[in-house]
Amino acid sequence: MKQYLLAPGPTPVPPAVLLAMAQPMIHHRTPEYEALFADVRRDLRLLFQCKNEVLMFAASGTGAMEGAVVNTLSPGDRVIVVRGGKFGERWADICQAYGLHVFPVDIPYGKSVDPAAVAGALERAPASKAVFATHSETSTGAVHDIQALAGIVRRTEALLVVDAITSLGVMDLPMDAWGVDVAVSGSQKALMLPPGLSFAALSDRAWERVPLARLPRFYFDFVRERKAIAGNQSAYTPAVSLVVGLRETLRLILTEGLPGVFARHDRLARAARAGVQALGLTLFAEHPGAACTAVTAPPGIDGGAVVKGMRKRGITIAGGQGSMKGKMFRISHMGYVDPFDVVTALGALEMVLADLGYPVSFGAGVGAAQRVLQA
């Protein structure tokens, strides 16, 4: 059966990139790799919209998240963590695993943080060393206002550390301009690659903290990695085939141009939202982002059954995670995705919902999406 991958990561890899990665393996301690990595370094800075070097690790995104914690903080430090979904919770889990004193700012699943709540937390927990936030909370589909958070956090001693795993290359995140101190991301989202690379970029302010941070680290040691990168190398063996692919996908992204990439994601997201709403469905997120559309399962229908029904038709989407299991389903439009992927997703969704006894007027969701896409 023909397969469509429309889950929020891993996302589809362009065929030309798959073939680039299928070239014979090269060694990393060679001029050839160093020339390749020099291109990647330059393009990563453009993608992250930051002047400092972007660090790269052979790891999934969680690896760079751990790196952001252990390279900037010391045992017992106070930190504020915005928790509004599985990935906000992961920041707190990492911080707790390393003995930090976590002050959570909890928001209901599907909601976005009120920046005033973070300002309040910074007042109640003075001398907090960092605020951890999630730009695109993939588990709920919600986007958080990082620009507003940066404006608040910048007035304190705290660093603003942002999970940009499903926002980098999807929505604008000019980290230097906004004053984000650390942004982390991964390869298997808008970067259109297989999973296995993670990234971290730091502001000057964040780099100043690194020598003071006393949490232990080795594999995710930022100083060691920055030193290696200066010579177009990595401290430990890099995921060479993924770096080969990364050069190709960065070229694709930068050739389209960041404004074009963000506009495309926004248009696809608006189309997907219009489509599901035309079917009478409700969005799970109050302020949905452009990475994926999370849809509340209608009364009497299990979100997992929708995911299974889609899979039977060759389409992979995602269900709800943790306590959201069964209550929603998530359709991605991130990375190597075009208008007809959205049309396909909505067309299949209509048929699956009909199978499950939900009243559907075939073409209603697709048509609503088309009207957005045609505009």
Place this chain on the structure above:
Amino acid sequence: MKQYLLAPGPTPVPPAVLLAMAQPMIHHRTPEYEALFADVRRDLRLLFQCKNEVLMFAASGTGAMEGAVVNTLSPGDRVIVVRGGKFGERWADICQAYGLHVFPVDIPYGKSVDPAAVAGALERAPASKAVFATHSETSTGAVHDIQALAGIVRRTEALLVVDAITSLGVMDLPMDAWGVDVAVSGSQKALMLPPGLSFAALSDRAWERVPLARLPRFYFDFVRERKAIAGNQSAYTPAVSLVVGLRETLRLILTEGLPGVFARHDRLARAARAGVQALGLTLFAEHPGAACTAVTAPPGIDGGAVVKGMRKRGITIAGGQGSMKGKMFRISHMGYVDPFDVVTALGALEMVLADLGYPVSFGAGVGAAQRVLQA
């Protein structure tokens, strides 16, 4: 120019495996991935020759090394580290980064550890919690007698933790039978894959220590990973494309059979050694392993110049690392390598040495290797 990759990692990837990895991306939270990973789990246990689950991480081999440290030890623990090259030193560096009390057993580069020295260290540092060793010290080409070390360490409370990164699938390491407590490895060596996967297998004795270990960890948390693996999943997004390739390379290895794989590597190593010795060159390692042949640069010739000369002819080998830089060069015969790769390496080496003014009788090295390979 036609390229030959004969460095000790990354090693060549079989073309069929490259193409398997170039298939469209699949999602990991699906029955398809779970069926794939069930095969991988089973085959990894056969490869590691252990009954317990083999843990897999999206990381290079150093990641699993760090995991072995942080999941078995607590701050201030005494550990004994065998250091006879760059990778033995890495164990010590990781242990020191995590505040362990390191008792080194230092041996000159190129030598293998005398098991009695480890027994002596265990007496001088009683209550040591672990002994860290390297099966195949890739930086010197030396093999260490892990079976003998296991016999000694097993009589104490210490765990024996072994870097098997360039020995797994190259030389026999029956970890359960010998009593090795932790073995770690990586994908880009005898497993014939791109870098980006690392592995760790633990004995029952090692698993008993994990709940007592108080070093902080998150990404490399072994308990969380073991729990996920039981459901054919991973705690965090796995390096899906590499896992797809891993199923293929494990099949290749197990179809050939471990005894056949070890015999092949041994034969290629003997041929390479015979070849360089027939050229009047000296082996760097006193007890060379079957992963790579480290050759001492002859007087007046820089090892780096040999590496560069080989590269100009399309052949990637490795030079010396750290203080061994310039003093040696290393030819790998690990993984997807056959007799004619050894012939190629020696043929090119003869021509490069002649370029550098070293007296060479063309065909002398190749011929000596052929005699081993023909036997």
